[in-house]
Amino acid sequence: MNPIRNISRRTFVKSVGLASGGLILACNTSVFSDKESAGDKELASFNPNLFVQLNADGSLILIASRSEMGNGVRTSLTSVIADEMDADWTKVIVKQAVGDVKYGDQNTDGSRSVRYLFEPMRKMGAMARAMLITAAAQSWKVSVTECTAENHHVLHKSGKKIAYGDLVEIAKNLEVPTELTYKNPKEFKYIGKKLRGVDVEEYANGSAIFGLDKRLPNMKFAAMQRCPVTFGTVKSFDKTAALKIPGVIDVIEIPRMEKPFGTLGGIAVIASNTWAAFKGKEALKIEWNYGDNATYDSEKYMKLITENVHKQGKVGKDVGNVNKAFKNAHKIVESTYQLPHLAHAPMEVPNAVAWVQGDSCEVWAPTQDPQTARKEVSDYLGTPEEKVTINVTFLGGGFGRKSKPDYVVEAVAISKAMNMPIQVVWTREDDIKHGYYHTVSSQYLKASLDKQGNVTGWLNRFALPSIASTFSPGVDYPAGFEISSAANVPFDIKNMKVEVGQSPAYVRIGWLRSVINIPHGFSQNVFADELAVAAGKDPLEFRLNLIGKDRIEETEDPIKYDTARLKNVLKLAAKNANWGKPLPEGHAYGLSVHYSFYSYVASIVEISMPNNKVKVHNVFTVIDCGQTVNRDTIKAQMEGAAIFGMSLAFYGKITAKNGAIEQSNYSDYKMIRMNEIPKVHVEIVESAENPTGVGEPGVPVIAPAIVNAIFKLTGKRYYNLPLSDYGLV
Amino acid sequence: MITLQINGEKHKIDVAPEMPLLWAIRDIVGLTGTKYGCGIGVCGSCKVLLDNSPVQSCLIPVSAAEGKNIVTIEGVSENLQLLQASWLALNVPQCGFCQPGQLIAATALLDKNSDPTDDEINEAMIGNICRCGTYQRIKSAIHRTVELKKQG
Ligand code: FES
């Protein structure tokens, strides 16, 4: 059964937010899986998810089901439909989908939007093109084989042509074709090319509406004071001073909702403007029950997990015989790496507008995951999901923070209590102090070398509070998905062991851009560099040998990784950087290569250290992410990832004392700024393989490459981040 | 009552004199292009021009802005428009959130320096954070604007 349907004439078209009158194609969720569609016996059970609407005036409305947060997804996904449809890009209008299962999985996380949706999008486009060609052939009374499509028109071999918009009336009544022909990739006009983002103009003139910019009539603003210690609760509070602030309307308590994405709870101040709400919050006097997490001291914790990785742990992988390899070693190298917690700190703080009316609720929020938000809101209100509408605004950055909708639940809780539309706004301090932190980690690596400098054994023992602890409180060891990126280290070593140490969580742990690849990418790349030094070899040559012969590595995952592609990106980066050629006096290169989100990325950085401060001059990044959709977006993501990676390498550190986070704003949780930037040179490998992740895999390579370059320049090895702790920035 | 002159238009607003200009612009006047990023003057998202100087509107009380000429991202100035065109040409924004502040800072730079060096650009833009890391393109877009102006 064809999952794509012509729904132009169907009555429910209006109910899904499209005007009737055009040619409208929709497909059901079966396009997302290999399983046959459960069937669309009834119209009612047909869940249309991807839409293409062509109007008589030629305008083409395409629905973006994933969230835009700087990832370029509204452009890349829709450009696939437009290309395959031979549409004119300037006629495309992108509409953002609300959160609904009918769109398939909308979670914009894990760098997978293009990977999952590339094929379904092509299918939609090819289908529309075929129908328009058929419509033209019918009106001209010629065979479809004599017609072709080009730039929003159908052409006949005689030379006559007709605009797409003029074909709507006929196409509307056609059955969708059962056989499709796809364009030859060589003929792609948008896919794999540079395309201007559909929203760039709105971003540049200030008219783009982010969550923070949403306004409703009679909407009030709310700010919330949460307990400094994770999961602490309110003992008592005094609202007198807060209520005296001009503009403050009310002060109410919001209890904690004990769910992974439930509100932390606290005292909410509702006011007629954001500033009054912030002032009211500062004026609150609250006594807290701090609870168990008040013992959390991140410095002591680092010592504890480091002790845990210096003794035997639980085995996560055991291949060959590591102990024997170590016993017969010519040389042993061992190192311990420590990385701190990080916060997402997207430029736009968490915020949401909610309006609860009776048993219904409408939300406007910058969310990466509107379906999860919808489910959480429906749970909170005890109302069916159909009564909850989640409108997705632009996101001022996400990086994983905005796929955790605790802030959406807060807005809903306050709106319900106040019986009015509410925008909850986190202060930057709230954002830094009450996040879902990137884990803190200690890793012990040990390897043996033989006389020729080959690595014969490799042990990686690490401890870090798991993301799983956020979902199953009490989890106190790294979870399977956190082990696999250590276990799948792409090195050709016969004897390998991975162990994990105990590491309970005292704050909410969450995924942050590139997630577990930050610690593992760091330790693997720095340690491999140390091994090259121990073997007396050039790091590039040593690394290519360590990755070993071309092979497809089996993992638990359906997509296997290919060591030839991994070596290729490293070789290309070396070529672009001119690895081996003499650099200016006082400059040095460091390299790093990592496989994550099914993509292959290598970076070579060039640094110097005037006055013992690290200056990064150049970053040469090469990515192989399979078939590319929008090359300029990929380039931009690699440029941004280099800066994100530098921020965490230079400054990224969240610490806790007595359970409370010590940092508060961009003043003490610093970011790379304009004066510190390198030139980032990006090469994207041409490939016909399936498209893979882009948003995250550029991050993990940066910090280790910098640390390796510092060693090359100074002979000093730094094992921990951030570099600001050593006074190096 | 305080009267603010924003983008050439007068707005009479009834707020506490110490309310930061940022919130008056966003919540009272209703122009949301000016963004909140930190509230303490360190990120630049809230930048506006106050009598042609770039300021962090989160730090300026409305009383201090009274009687002055305020230009936000929604306002029109020659350099702002030229810069916006370069922003589009080079696909500068990623999430876009910091870009109004970046454009205001860049406008202020070109208003007083028609041919800035890299160091002068760094100095003018150092107060603006972009968490997405679009700095390289911002710098190129400023250079491009300067070049196009030189060619007339
Ligand atoms: S919000 Fe004013 S500088 Fe950050």
Ligand code: FES
């Ligand atoms: S474009 Fe996202 S913060 Fe600058």
